[in-house]
Amino acid sequence: MRRSVAVLLGTGLVVAVGCGTQNYERRLDLTIQEMKYQKQLDSNLIAAPTKGKLQELHIYVRPPKDMTGPTQAFQMTVVEPGRFDVESSFIEAEKQSLHILGRVKQPKAPAKKGAAPPPESAPRGDFRAEVLELVKAAYGADVEATKLKEDSRKGNVFRTATLDPGNGKEIQVNFYGDGKTSPYEVALIFEYLKADGPTIKPRIVLCLESFAVGDKAKRLFAGGETEEEGGESSEEGAAPVAF
DSSP states (O other), rough: OOOHHHHHHHHHHHHHHHHHHHHHHHHHHHHHHHHHHHHHHHBBBBOOOOOOHHHHHHHEEEOBTBBBOSSSSSOSSOTTSSOOOOEEEEEEETEEEEEEEEOOOOOOOOTTOOOOOOOOOOOOOOHHHHHHHHHHHSOHHHHGGOOEEEEEEETTTEEEEEOOOOOOOOOEEEEEEEEESSEEEEEEEEEEEEEGHHHHHHHHHHHHHEEHHHHHHHHHTTSOOTTTTTTBBBBOOOOOOOO
16 A cells, blocks of 8 residues: 555655646747847847937837937927827838827826916828828829728737838837827838848848837836737737746
8 A cells, every 4th residue: 555655645746847848948949039039139139229309208128230320300290290109210221211100198187277278289180191191192002091901010019011111211100009099100111122021021021020108118128028028019928938
């Protein structure tokens, strides 16, 4: 009887150790994969800007490599003051650019007693429609908001369109958020030489994958989590372990 009990206990211990080893190996494999992915991001993207409106409003964007910015002024076209909360441009001269427009719904601060009323801001219509009008004005390329296609990148869901203005360039427009399920509405507008597409497009994919807003963006700006971990704009999953 005692021998039978010992055999059963020994078998159970082996099974437990085996499961523990498999779990450790799986987590170790996830960590190695994440390290490789982070290296890929760093090889193809520049760091997210840590000053200005993007950080202030918790919008985390890593533009493709070789771009500089944000520039002092928005470069895509003239934008009426107050129409957007974010207007940023990143440029590689005569090669590529990234233009970012965004709105963030925030609670209004109560007016101070006796203070003058704040100046009226520019009227705001539908975000996507207004951005597409600016794209048309800048590039002469037209697309209807209803023709945008859904594109999911590591949990970030975008509505996208690729436009050909007929000048040897391509324009890729990516909309994040709808202002209803999230307070964020952001447009990432990429312009690049069509001939450079095989090099540029994979970097655009990585830029969209690493994009984040809200609490996740705050943690990324602070260096508090990797871009693969959970948050507002990524899929939930097992967090990699450190070693």
